[in-house]
Amino acid sequence: MQLSSIWRIVVLMKHILNQKPDYEKELRNAGVRITRPRRIILDILTSTEDHPDAMKIFHRAIEIDDSISLSTVYRTMNLLEEMGAIHRHAFNGGPSRFEQAHGDHHDHLIDVDTGAVIEFKSDKIEKLQEEVAKALGYDIIYHRLELYGRKIDQSS
Amino acid sequence: MQLSSIWRIVVLMKHILNQKPDYEKELRNAGVRITRPRRIILDILTSTEDHPDAMKIFHRAIEIDDSISLSTVYRTMNLLEEMGAIHRHAFNGGPSRFEQAHGDHHDHLIDVDTGAVIEFKSDKIEKLQEEVAKALGYDIIYHRLELYGRKIDQSS
DNA sequence: AACTCAGTTGCAAAGATTCTCAACTGGAAT
DNA sequence: ATTCCAGTTGAGAATCTTTGCAACTGAGTT
Numbered sequence: 001m002q003l004s005s006i007w008r009i010v011v012l013m014k015h016i017l018n019q020k021p022d023y024e025k026e027l028r029n030a031g032v033r034i035t036r037p038r039r040i041i042l043d044i045l046t047s048t049e050d051h052p053d054a055m056k057i058f059h060r061a062i063e064i065d066d067s068i069s070l071s072t073v074y075r076t077m078n079l080l081e082e083m084g085a086i087h088r089h090a091f092n093g094g095p096s097r098f099e100q101a102h103g104d105h106h107d108h109l110i111d112v113d114t115g116a117v118i119e120f121k122s123d124k125i126e127k128l129q130e131e132v133a134k135a136l137g138y139d140i141i142y143h144r145l146e147l148y149g150r151k152i153d154q155s156s
Numbered sequence: 157m158q159l160s161s162i163w164r165i166v167v168l169m170k171h172i173l174n175q176k177p178d179y180e181k182e183l184r185n186a187g188v189r190i191t192r193p194r195r196i197i198l199d200i201l202t203s204t205e206d207h208p209d210a211m212k213i214f215h216r217a218i219e220i221d222d223s224i225s226l227s228t229v230y231r232t233m234n235l236l237e238e239m240g241a242i243h244r245h246a247f248n249g250g251p252s253r254f255e256q257a258h259g260d261h262h263d264h265l266i267d268v269d270t271g272a273v274i275e276f277k278s279d280k281i282e283k284l285q286e287e288v289a290k291a292l293g294y295d296i297i298y299h300r301l302e303l304y305g306r307k308i309d310q311s312s
Numbered sequence: 313a314a315c316t317c318a319g320t321t322g323c324a325a326a327g328a329t330t331c332t333c334a335a336c337t338g339g340a341a342t
Numbered sequence: 343a344t345t346c347c348a349g350t351t352g353a354g355a356a357t358c359t360t361t362g363c364a365a366c367t368g369a370g371t372t
Contacts, residue, residue, distance in 0.1 A: 033319060033368055054358080069322045074359060078249065093234075093330065095358055109289060112297055122288050128281045129303055133265060136276065138305035141268055145301045147285055149294035189338055189349060210328080225352045230329060249360055251328055 023085055030083060037072045040064050045080075051089060051097040082142060087117065107145035179241055186239060193228045196220050201242060207253040207273055245302075247271065263301040 023042050024034050032038075044052075044060050052060070054073050061068045077098055080086040087108070088096045099117075106121040125145070133140045179198045180190050188194075200208075200216050208216070210229050217224045233254055236242040244252045247266050253273075263281075265274040281301070289296045 031319095035320060035368070037321070067322075071323075071360080072321060075320085078360090109292055109294060111294070118292055118294075120288060120292065122284060125281055125284045125288070128278060128284065129301075132276060132278050132281070133303055133305050134308070136265055136274055137308050138265060138267070138274075138303070139308055140303050140305045143301070143303045145285075145299070147289055147294070147296050147299045149289050149296045152290070152293050152295055191338070191350065193351070223352075226328095227330080227353080228351060231350085234330095 023080075026083070026085065032079065032083075036065065037061070037068045038076055040068065041073060041076045042080075045086060045098070045100045051099045053095040053097045055095065057098070084142075107147070109147045109149055112148050112150055179236075182239070182241065188235065188239075192221065193217070193224045194232055196224065197229060197232045201236075201254070201256045204256075207245060207255045209251040209253045211251065213254070240298075245273070247273070247302075263303070265303045265305055268304050268306055 023046070024039070027034060027038070040061050041057060043064075044057055048060075054070065054077060057077075058068070058070045058073045061073065077086065077088070077096075081088050081098075084106070085101055087099045087101055089099065090096050101119070106119040107125075109118040109120060110116070111118070126143075129143055130140060179202065180195070183190060183194070196217050197213060199220075200213055204216075210226065210233060213233075214224070214226045214229045217229065233242065233244070233252075237244050237254075240257060242254050242256050244254055245264065246252050250271070262275045262277045265276060266272070267274070282299075285299055286296060
């Protein structure tokens with residue numbers, strides 16, 4: 001696509017960059033401690049294909065170390081979500097389900113028909129966000145951008 | 157602020173565009189019954205300035221009719237959200253807060269220290285979103301942009 | 313290797329949200 | 343106005359998530 005020269009949109013393709021990201025390193029760099037519970041939970045997340053909810057993660061975790069608590073699962077999920085390492089999906093009513101992200105922070109385009117999640121990143125948008133925040137007297141710590149869209153019909 | 161000439165940041169002032177939309181009509185058209193609880197909750201939503209959570213709405217509601225239950229508040233919020241009449245904001249860990257989707261869309265800057273919510277709008281960012289989506293083959297139906305920030309210390 | 317302490321944990325309790333179900337009600341049909 | 347019934351409600355139970363706090367621990371420093 002010719003737009004890439006302008007916007008540097010990075011579309012991440014899951015099946016291609018499926019080398020487990022080194023979350024431990026990322027976490028360490030972010031000043032977060034690598035504890036035994038966190039290591040176990042990260043292992044579960046990076047080695048699963050599905051979108052488990054907190055309870056499911058908890059059950060898998062206590063098979064490895066039965067001292068892990070559900071609170072820690074929830075706390076870890078919140079931590080990872082804020083870091084952009086995982087995504088939270090709240091399907092109508094039910095408990096939140098989680099899915100590992102990959103690589104760097106990125107934003108999301110959600111297909112409203114299929115629920116598919118496309119990840120992208122636009123430096124331009126991020127820069128604008130910074131400027132808007134600055135104008136309002138704030139520094140951005142993190143952000144969340146989700147576009148909900150429908151595939152453009154190309155048949156016509 | 158001199159930036160306005162550049163970014164046209166629109167900090168929305170609710171009390172200016174406070175024409176109440178006719179939700180009752182909309183609901184009726186959608187085949188939803190207008191019950192006493194729903195009418196009261198709608199009145200609360202259309203006449204408030206803030207972003208109340210379910211508990212706050214509940215408390216305001218029972219002052220008008222003390223038979224209304226919290227379940228009904230939650231059910232009504234889910235109903236209205238699905239209809240697009242209100243927006244749900246899940247700021248960090250706290251309870252969801254709601255806001256009527258009066259006319260114009262806007263984004264949010266959340267003060268991570270105080271929880272304060274500042275509304276803003278940047279046409280520039282929205283235009284970029286459109287372009288990104290288009291490059292990915294999608295039309296945007298709606299979007300959510302939340303910046304989490306900390307007030308810039310101006311004392312130094 | 314021992315020391316230190318802010319970050320983290322497990323647990324229990326609180327808080328938030330959804331669900332179940334019998335009773336009730338809006339509004340269409342009569 | 344009365345009847346009727348699918349949609350709605352209130353109450354409380356169940357489920358999901360966060361929080362307060364004392365005990366614990368990772369990892370930097372000595």
